[in-house]
Amino acid sequence: MSFSVVGKDIKKVDGIAKAKGVARYIGDxxxxxxxxxxxxxxxxxxxxxxxxxxxxxxxxxxVHAIVTPEHQPKTRYNMAGFPPNAEEFPLIEDQLILTDHxxxxxxxICAVAADTEEIAxxxxxxxxxxxEILPHVIFAExxxxxxxxxxxxxxxxxFEAPIKFGDIDAAFAESALIVKESYSTQKVYQATIEPTxxxxxxxxxxxxxxxxxxxxxxxxxxxxxxxxxxxxLGDIRLIKPHVGGGFGxxxxxxxxxxxxxxxxxxxxxxxLIYTREEAMAFSEHRHPCKMDMELGFTKEGRIxxxxxxxxxEGGAYATHTPSIAGIVGPWAFGMYKMQAVDYLGKAxxxxxxxxxxxxxxxxxxxxxxxxxxxxxxxxxLGIDDLExxxxxxxxxxxxxxxxQLPVESSGLNECIxxxxxxxxxxxKRGKKLGTSTKPRGIGMAVSCHVSGAKPGLLEISGAYVKxxxxxxxxxxxxxxxxxxxxxxxxxxxxxxxxxxxxEDIIVETDAVDTNYTLFDIxxxxxxxxxxxxxxxxxxxxxxxxxMLEEAAVMLDVKAGDLDAKDGIxxxxxxxxxxxxxxxxxxxxxxxxxxxxxxxxSSENPExxxxxxxxxxxEVEVDTETGVVSVIKFVAAHDTGVVINPLNTTGQIDGGAHxxxxxxxxxxxxxxxxxxxxxxxxxxxxxxLTAMDMPEVVSIAVETPAKTSSHGQKSVGESGLIATAPAxxxxxxxxxxxxxxxxxxxxxxxxAALAKK
Amino acid sequence: MMKKLNFVVNNRKYxxxxxxxKTLLDVLREDLKLTxxxxxxGSGECGACTVVIDGQNxxxxxxxxxxxxxxxxxxxxxxxxxxxxxxPIQQAFVDHGAIQCGFCSPGMxxxxxxxxxxxxxxxxxxxxxxxSGNLCRCTGYVKIVDAIQSLAENK
Ligand code: FES
Ligand code: FES
Numbered sequence: 041m042s043f044s045v046v047g048k049d050i051k052k053v054d055g056i057a058k059a060k061g062v063a064r065y066i067g068d069x070x071x072x073x074x075x076x077x078x079x080x081x082x083x084x085x086x087x088x089x090x091x092x093x094x095x096x097x098x099x100x101x102x103v104h105a106i107v108t109p110e111h112q113p114k115t116r117y118n119m120a121g122f123p124p125n126a127e128e129f130p131l132i133e134d135q136l137i138l139t140d141h142x143x144x145x146x147x148x149i150c151a152v153a154a155d156t157e158e159i160a161x162x163x164x165x166x167x168x169x170x171x172e173i174l175p176h177v178i179f180a181e182x183x184x185x186x187x188x189x190x191x192x193x194x195x196x197x198x199f200e201a202p203i204k205f206g207d208i209d210a211a212f213a214e215s216a217l218i219v220k221e222s223y224s225t226q227k228v229y230q231a232t233i234e235p236t237x238x239x240x241x242x243x244x245x246x247x248x249x250x251x252x253x254x255x256x257x258x259x260x261x262x263x264x265x266x267x268x269x270x271x272x273l274g275d276i277r278l279i280k281p282h283v284g285g286g287f288g289x290x291x292x293x294x295x296x297x298x299x300x301x302x303x304x305x306x307x308x309x310x311x312l313i314y315t316r317e318e319a320m321a322f323s324e325h326r327h328p329c330k331m332d333m334e335l336g337f338t339k340e341g342r343i344x345x346x347x348x349x350x351x352x353e354g355g356a357y358a359t360h361t362p363s364i365a366g367i368v369g370p371w372a373f374g375m376y377k378m379q380a381v382d383y384l385g386k387a388x389x390x391x392x393x394x395x396x397x398x399x400x401x402x403x404x405x406x407x408x409x410x411x412x413x414x415x416x417x418x419x420x421l422g423i424d425d426l427e428x429x430x431x432x433x434x435x436x437x438x439x440x441x442x443x444q445l446p447v448e449s450s451g452l453n454e455c456i457x458x459x460x461x462x463x464x465x466x467x468k469r470g471k472k473l474g475t476s477t478k479p480r481g482i483g484m485a486v487s488c489h490v491s492g493a494k495p496g497l498l499e500i501s502g503a504y505v506k507x508x509x510x511x512x513x514x515x516x517x518x519x520x521x522x523x524x525x526x527x528x529x530x531x532x533x534x535x536x537x538x539x540x541x542x543e544d545i546i547v548e549t550d551a552v553d554t555n556y557t558l559f560d561i562x563x564x565x566x567x568x569x570x571x572x573x574x575x576x577x578x579x580x581x582x583x584x585x586x587m588l589e590e591a592a593v594m595l596d597v598k599a600g601d602l603d604a605k606d607g608i609x610x611x612x613x614x615x616x617x618x619x620x621x622x623x624x625x626x627x628x629x630x631x632x633x634x635x636x637x638x639x640x641s642s643e644n645p646e647x648x649x650x651x652x653x654x655x656x657x658e659v660e661v662d663t664e665t666g667v668v669s670v671i672k673f674v675a676a677h678d679t680g681v682v683i684n685p686l687n688t689t690g691q692i693d694g695g696a697h698x699x700x701x702x703x704x705x706x707x708x709x710x711x712x713x714x715x716x717x718x719x720x721x722x723x724x725x726x727x728l729t730a731m732d733m734p735e736v737v738s739i740a741v742e743t744p745a746k747t748s749s750h751g752q753k754s755v756g757e758s759g760l761i762a763t764a765p766a767x768x769x770x771x772x773x774x775x776x777x778x779x780x781x782x783x784x785x786x787x788x789x790x791a792a793l794a795k796k
Numbered sequence: 797m798m799k800k801l802n803f804v805v806n807n808r809k810y811x812x813x814x815x816x817x818k819t820l821l822d823v824l825r826e827d828l829k830l831t832x833x834x835x836x837x838g839s840g841e842c843g844a845c846t847v848v849i850d851g852q853n854x855x856x857x858x859x860x861x862x863x864x865x866x867x868x869x870x871x872x873x874x875x876x877x878x879x880x881x882x883x884p885i886q887q888a889f890v891d892h893g894a895i896q897c898g899f900c901s902p903g904m905x906x907x908x909x910x911x912x913x914x915x916x917x918x919x920x921x922x923x924x925x926x927x928s929g930n931l932c933r934c935t936g937y938v939k940i941v942d943a944i945q946s947l948a949e950n951k
Contacts, residue, residue: 059882059886060832061874068825231933233842233932234836235836235837282898284898315838523899635908686892687891690927695936697933720835720844722841723841730923
């Protein structure tokens with residue numbers, strides 16, 4: 041199929057605004073009379089507030105409002121952005137806007153709105169809070185002990201997710217090899233360069249609330265704000281400005297209800313912007329997991345079954361933790377065929393800042409366990425690493441166990457072959473590479489990911505296409521573009537389906553407004569290309585159909601005889617007989633009894649085609665210092681039909697950056713005594729700089745999906761997932777030792793080498 | 797309290813009263829309303845606030861505004877010769893897909909301008925070093941390096 045706009049390197053619609061510095065982010069939004077807010081947070085990981093005295097703070101010049109737990113609605117909420125069908129795991133609503141029973145260092149107790157941030161901060165210092173300190177527990181293993189402080193009546197394990205199918209004992213009894221290994225992954229930080237988060241809120245005289253929020257999910261964020269503030273949703277208008285990166289950090293609320301509460305009490309617009317330190321210490325990071333995996337194999341290398349337990353450290357509130365505990369297992373058995381599975385995920389409450397969504401959503405943890413295990417098995421069975429992945433992968437006609445929906449098409453084998461070729465697998469693997477003190481190795485790992493959340497979550501997207509009287513078209517979508525370029529790609533789909541030039545589509549990436557866009561569950565689960573693409577294509581087709589009908593009357597032919605391309609509607613058999621989109625739309629508007637032509641669509645997508653990927657790393661290990669350097673990184677992804685090549689490879693490149701950091705340098709360290717994050721700045725939390733990044737080669741393999749509008753799959757998260765195990769497998773290849781707890785730091789490498 | 801500051805920003809002379817405790821970044825954003833320069837940390841770690849001062853790329857969050865007395869500052873808003881125009885560096889970033897969320901972009905582009913001042917035809921090494929103070933979480937720097945290399949080639 042040949043397309044005229046889809047598949048082209050169209051520049052991002054907001055690229056120039058961003059390049060010129062005129063794109064407005066939350067910190068840039070100002071209103072007359074605006075006040076600035078600061079939060080007074082608990083200095084204790086677990087305590088009871090005995091009293092709050094705001095009398096001195098109130099006297100400070102320039103203070104306009106102080107809110108305490110007394111000022112808030114009593115409805116509890118869960119800040120994670122889930123639609124209401126989240127049946128497979130409980131949506132535990134355990135949060136209040138402010139608390140008198142802080143559960144972590146940083147739990148908000150009070151907040152102040154003042155003329156300046158400095159005054160607000162000084163006022164916070166004048167608030168006197170008396171605490172009764174309660175015993176606390178920071179790590180999940182400790183929280184699961186008998187004598188651990190009980191953080192809630194029912195115990196610290198807030199949710200257990202057992203998933204079983206087949207007969208695991210029988211499967212293991214038949215196995216020629218069972219590989220058993222323990223793995224752990226660390227807490228890591230999304231590190232959006234625009235600190236997460238900020239908010240501007242204001243009320244009008246009729247009690248309506250407007251919230252500017254840099255969220256990944258405008259409609260679901262509005263819904264949770266409604267719950268937290270006990271309000272009618274229709275009275276809340278949420279507007280998403282430009283967003284400086286998401287990666288899961290904005291998958292729900294951060295600080296919106298508190299900003300709105302302050303604005304209500306102050307009677308003025310209020311702006312609350314987190315400092316980098318607050319963003320690091322008091323926003324959600326990725327869940328650390330402790331995993332035990334047993335994987336059985338036939339002597340030919342077929343997987344027989346998997347036993348897998350996983351302890352997920354949640355932090356102080358439920359948010360995403362039950363869902364993560366439930367999903368890590370399916371990520372692992374979604375990768376390979378197996379007849380029997382016995383998985384148990386446990387979601388554990390502790391007294392640290394809670395963890396949440398981060399690119400991959402449990403899949404990087406699952407991939408770490410299963411892809412190291414596959415490497416071990418391949419060696420023990422004497423089977424090539426590429427081969428063992430191929431023989432266990434799913435085929436086009438299989439039902440994908442993650443979703444219970446068809447695989448549709450699998451490009452896994454092609455990803456493996458193309459990646460292998462690019463890294464030089466066949467020339468290098470099995471050879472001694474590097475020098476005796478700086479041996480090199482190559483390794484690989486594969487992954488699967490989703491093109492959406494279906495069927496775990498309801499997945500409505502909505503699009504509205506209106507044809508203006510000059511033939512240009514507005515595409516109005518509630519999709520949250522947070523930099524990935526989804527809006528540009530969706531506009532390409534719109535132009536393709538309307539049969540107009542890309543420049544004739546008017547679309548905004550900022551100012552996504554819940555008052556004017558159709559419901560959409562947001563940008564997560566890599567879902568916009570599949571779910572968003574589906575509704576944009578349908579809305580555009582509807583509008584185009586009406587345009588052709590209008591033109592048919594004007595040209596005195598049948599609508600079925602017509603088509604459109606580049607903004608020209610023409611008779612298929614006689615293309616010189618034609619009208620422009622502008623001529624037809626003008627006639628539609630202004631003929632007697634005229635009407636504007638538009639198309640709409642709001643629905644769930646039909647499928648959820650999995651995205652397969654193969655990642656390859658060449659590493660060098662300095663055996664004197666223990667430092668691991670990635671020399672080259674190759675990522676081959678089955679993206680389905682590519683809508684926008686630059687955006688697609690850009691997602692993979694960025695995912696690799698996160699993944700290499702996850703593998704080697706990134707770790708959020710929480711102090712078990714104080715409960716506070718130790719490395720609260722970007723000097724001590726090491727994300728890779730341009731000097732640290734290796735050469736990255738991103739390859740798109742275009743195996744068309746069957747159910748998406750143009751055969752596309754999604755690519756927002758897949759770049760990260762198999763990165764760390766690919767590096768680990770390369771390290772093993774170089775030095776013959778395997779580090780099973782992330783990150784692979786020099787001290788762990790040296791210790792492992794000393795034991796060898 | 798307030799002190800007088802005379803300096804040039806984007807070729808325009810300013811003579812303003814500033815709070816002596818304020819950084820250049822805060823004065824640009826709050827007093828001059830030049831919000832193109834971003835704040836990603838406020839402590840010299842991310843480079844989002846990069847501006848060019850007398851030909852050097854500098855983290856504007858790390859200098860006091862008062863130290864700018866008599867100096868010439870160029871921010872992202874002043875890079876293109878005229879409003880409504882786009883500078884070749886900005887165009888190259890757009891064309892190569894070097895911009896995703898765009899929050900690092902103003903700083904990254906200002907660092908690029910300093911690199912191209914310093915080196916006629918920068919090598920990849922010099923490019924990577926030149927932007928090593930600018931963190932980007934979206935692109936893996938891949939397309940940013942491509943964009944800068946394209947400028948070096950076209951010189
Ligand atoms: S804001 Fe200045 S270096 Fe980050
Ligand atoms: S483009 Fe998002 S941080 Fe660089």
